[in-house]
Amino acid sequence: AIAATGIDRAQVAAEFREHAGEEMQHALRAAERISQLGDQPDFDPGSLVARSHTEYVTAEERDLQKMLRENLVAERIVITTYQEIIRWIGDGDPTTRRLMESILEEEEEHADDLNDLLAG
Template sequence: MSKAKNVAQFTPTKTLRANARKNIEDGAVTKTYTLDRKKVIELLNAALATEWVCVLRYYRHYFMATGMLADSVKGEFLIHAQEEQAHAKILAERIVQLGGEPDLNPDTLTKRSHAEYKEGVTLKDMVKENLIAERIAIDSYREMINYIGDADTTTKRVLEGILEQEEEHADDFADMLDGWIGGK
């Protein structure tokens, strides 16, 4: 009985070299990129808008938080704002690598964002709104990752890294609601 062999098909070096010299204006995107780049850039721009809306909401909450628990919660708001801004930077860089342009138009930011800009009145409201926004981000990133699959492993890794941090943020806020602020 013979075993089936997994024989990989690799492009000959001479062909790789020749292909690399073609369409060099496309930068990192080569002919082996099989996804619809415009669609991927559109998805990444929606994620970028979401991140900026979250940055703005977190900063507002940081500045407006008051009350007995405000100092510790404000620290979380500030850290999360900075982490969301780092996500925005990574997403914008990937958009450019794919030959797109990051859409940072403030006039349309909230319309393109998956998350809403909810100010919240009380500290508990602010924490709830941030938890809701993180849950939205988790689902939207998961959908993007599933769409991209293994066809664009770089974008997939970028999104997986952001998703991991969004899940940590959601955990932080769920803990705050449960433990510090009197339950959900």
């Protein structure tokens, strides 16, 4: 959100801020569920990047279209990951499955938002 520049900066930055807040909530909700299941969530920043399913891309160019495309790619990867998690959970843990489905729904909304911004 901070790196965004250009004529559409305000709209794109607002969307990035909204998505970032929701992503933080996803992490907290998942961590709470891990704790409820008797384990410890791993927030170690040193291994977080290695465990990530998406690549961190810097905004050196500050090109809004490129930033939107990179974010859309990341959202699509995350959507696939949540779909796989939901299939893996199956009927074995309905509470966790519902949590993952809820997060998946928000990730799909993020992808739609980014598509709309790219088309606009």
